[in-house]
Amino acid sequence: MRRLVRNWNNQLLLNASTGQCLAAKCASGQPARTESVEPDKNGFGSKYCMGLVEKYDYENYLSTLLLPRELRRAAFALRAFNVEVSRSVSGHQIEPQIAKLRLKFWYDSIDKCFELDSQRSYVKDQPVLRELKHAVGTRKLNKIYLRRLVTARERPPNQAFESMRSLEEYAEQAFSSLLHLLVEVSGAKDLQVDHAASHLGKAQGIATLLRAIPHAGRQQAVCVPLEVLVRHGVSQERILRSKSDDKGVEECIFEVASAANTHLKLARQLHDQVPRPVRKIFLSAVATDGYLERLRRADFLLTHKGCVGRDTMLPARLFWNSLLNRY
Numbered sequence: 001m002r003r004l005v006r007n008w009n010n011q012l013l014l015n016a017s018t019g020q021c022l023a024a025k026c027a028s029g030q031p032a033r034t035e036s037v038e039p040d041k042n043g044f045g046s047k048y049c050m051g052l053v054e055k056y057d058y059e060n061y062l063s064t065l066l067l068p069r070e071l072r073r074a075a076f077a078l079r080a081f082n083v084e085v086s087r088s089v090s091g092h093q094i095e096p097q098i099a100k101l102r103l104k105f106w107y108d109s110i111d112k113c114f115e116l117d118s119q120r121s122y123v124k125d126q127p128v129l130r131e132l133k134h135a136v137g138t139r140k141l142n143k144i145y146l147r148r149l150v151t152a153r154e155r156p157p158n159q160a161f162e163s164m165r166s167l168e169e170y171a172e173q174a175f176s177s178l179l180h181l182l183v184e185v186s187g188a189k190d191l192q193v194d195h196a197a198s199h200l201g202k203a204q205g206i207a208t209l210l211r212a213i214p215h216a217g218r219q220q221a222v223c224v225p226l227e228v229l230v231r232h233g234v235s236q237e238r239i240l241r242s243k244s245d246d247k248g249v250e251e252c253i254f255e256v257a258s259a260a261n262t263h264l265k266l267a268r269q270l271h272d273q274v275p276r277p278v279r280k281i282f283l284s285a286v287a288t289d290g291y292l293e294r295l296r297r298a299d300f301l302l303t304h305k306g307c308v309g310r311d312t313m314l315p316a317r318l319f320w321n322s323l324l325n326r327y
Helices: 002-010 040-056 058-065 069-089 096-113 127-138 145-156 164-186 191-215 226-232 236-241 248-270 276-297 315-325
Strands: none
Touching: 040 058, 040 069, 040 127, 058 069, 058 276, 058 315, 069 096, 069 127, 069 145, 069 164, 069 236, 096 127, 096 145, 127 164, 164 191, 164 248, 164 276, 191 248, 191 276, 236 248, 248 276, 276 315
């Protein structure tokens, strides 16, 4: 499996000498945008984005490797952009004002990527933005989804979610938006695909926030909504401690994880209505399902070694689901 991943990693995502996309038309039959795009010399930008995603988002890195060759470069550009935006506000020592300035930089950079190449900007000097500009120039991407990736992170880290609905809305903006962009890269336009992306993004977002709790600082609010904490009489401090014999914490984590599992099931119920070429985009469901299953087996103990470590069987399961063309 390691050799297989290494072979994918060494494959060229694009003909660097010409900078032309391998697929001339998207699935909808509409021709790709014909704006002049500066070629990626020596494939540096593509490799940089791949390395960034591999380092900070390994599970989605594996699933992106399994995408069709013609979609891979744009997909890595979008995931690398999402990683950079997320890193702008991550960490315990980042001042709120500095985080706001970083987010403003990425927000303003989105407009720069949609500008014509004749207008000089700093985009060409930043590899992630350069790759994002290439994706924008060759695919029909919605600027609104890109902006949501940034605006969703403007939420203060010490601000708790009041209800399960507010948690799902955050997951919709921060995670489903990226899946919608990946669907646009494939060229698919279908209402059922959008529904599947929305539900899967919510499931992935809630599961990701649960996984982050053991690494959260004391000044950060946990993702368990206040209404759930009040219902079970549990404080955020008890969630952070996550003792194995605390049944109240177990009930809280169970309720939040059940919401993620519900959205995952709803996304998979639409499996047969999702076009076969698009199903590989939703392979991230395999990692989400694996984490929720490990959490269930650990009796919803977030600090269990099976929940905080890397899933060693994930590459094999991703490859198997890719062969069966299912998510």
